[in-house]
Amino acid sequence: MSKIYDYSVFTPKGEEVSLSAFKGKVLLIVNTATGCGFTPQYAPLEEMYRKYHDNGLEIIDIPCNQFGGQAPGSDEEIHEFCTLHFNTTYEQFRKSDVNGEKELPLYTYLKSQKGFEGFDKSNKLTPVLEDLLGKADPDYAKKPDIKWNFTKFIVDRNGNVVKRFEPTADMAEVEAFVKSLL
Numbered sequence: 001m002s003k004i005y006d007y008s009v010f011t012p013k014g015e016e017v018s019l020s021a022f023k024g025k026v027l028l029i030v031n032t033a034t035g036c037g038f039t040p041q042y043a044p045l046e047e048m049y050r051k052y053h054d055n056g057l058e059i060i061d062i063p064c065n066q067f068g069g070q071a072p073g074s075d076e077e078i079h080e081f082c083t084l085h086f087n088t089t090y091e092q093f094r095k096s097d098v099n100g101e102k103e104l105p106l107y108t109y110l111k112s113q114k115g116f117e118g119f120d121k122s123n124k125l126t127p128v129l130e131d132l133l134g135k136a137d138p139d140y141a142k143k144p145d146i147k148w149n150f151t152k153f154i155v156d157r158n159g160n161v162v163k164r165f166e167p168t169a170d171m172a173e174v175e176a177f178v179k180s181l182l
Contacts, residue, residue: 004159007106009060010094012075017093019106022058026181027155028174029060029110031098031146033070034081037125038150042086044171048178049090055182056157059090064098067148071095098146107146110153114164115144123168156181 004027005020019027028048033039049059063078065071071078075095082088098107118141119126133140133147140147150167152174162181165174 004106004109004155004161007109009062009104009106010096012079012092012094014094019060022060023159024157025056025058026052026157026178027058027060027153028178029062029106029153029155031062031064031107031149031151032078032082032092033064033067033149034073034078035070036068036149038148038167039070041150041167041171042082042088044175046086046088046090048175049088052178052182053090057178057182061088061090061092062098062104063092063095064146064149065095066097066099066146070149098151110161110164111144111146113161114153116141116147116166117164119147119166120168120170122170126168129168154178154181 005018005023008016008018010016030045032042045059049057063071063075073081078095079092082092096104098104119129129148148167152165153161154163154177156162163177
């Protein structure tokens with residue numbers, strides 16, 4: 001049976017980074033985009049990273065252009081945007097697909113561990129997403145696929161995928177969960 005440490009991500013220069021390099025750490029793996037309604041989540045992600053990195057948090061940021069074409073730039077342009085607008089200091093990896101034929105194998109594994117459980121009903125963007133996704137696929141809610149940018153998977157220090165947060169989740173809840181694992 002696969003474990004999270006059997007997978008790799010790639011730097012923008014194409015260098016392979018095995019997730020085994022992060023053994024013993026709490027991982028927050030997120031697909032991001034620079035032109036999305038959820039793009040402001042870069043700020044609390046960076047805040048979490050600065051607060052908890054020394055306690056064992058690593059953020060695995062994987063830009064993705066599969067949702068509304070909201071990450072159209074090159075890896076370098078995306079990195080420049082994030083550092084300029086959000087002062088991000090965690091590493092960003094190569095832009096990759098998270099669904100479909102060319103999806104990063106890491107995402108195949110993550111989705112097999114934690115499927116879609118619905119959007120946070122208190123988020124004002126939830127009805128917009130539900131409408132958009134429902135028109136494209138009436139059965140979207142029954143599938144584990146990533147639904148939109150800024151879906152987060154949390155991996156504990158033992159390499160278990162323990163939680164999936166949809167982009168509509170309150171970032172304070174995400175932080176509280178991460179903190180509980182450190």
